[in-house]
Amino acid sequence: MKKGKLAWIIAIISAVAVASAALTAFFIVKDKQKKDDEELMEYLDSAIE
Numbered sequence: 001m002k003k004g005k006l007a008w009i010i011a012i013i014s015a016v017a018v019a020s021a022a023l024t025a026f027f028i029v030k031d032k033q034k035k036d037d038e039e040l041m042e043y044l045d046s047a048i049e
């Protein structure tokens with residue numbers, strides 16, 4: 001009975017770790033994409049002038 005409870009605790013901790021890693025990666029990619037878009041807009045603005 002104790003092994004099953006320990007397995008559930010490990011599974012829950014693993015799931016939380018995976019979810020936090022996925023969210024962190026998502027926000028890092030979104031931030032990089034936003035910066036790239038801003039740089040592109042600055043480049044296009046300076047190229048037009």
